[in-house]
Amino acid sequence: MTQINSSNCVLCRVMRGLAFGGLGAAIGGYGAMLFGVESNEAIYFALLGALAMTAFVQRKRDKKGP
16 A cells, blocks of 8 residues: 655645744744834834745755655
8 A cells, every 4th residue: 555645735835834934924023023123114024034934944844855
């Protein structure tokens, strides 16, 4: 019987990206506000945090292999 690797399906990758993107946005946005950045500008840090966290997780999974 063959095993199905469900950790790399399309829906799993989308959900993983959304989850880690949200975590990165929260860390980046609230971290910037903690350092005194105005809330209007904290959205930029949240966007960068989301991109960085998603890229970090994807890079980590690529090294791990299939």
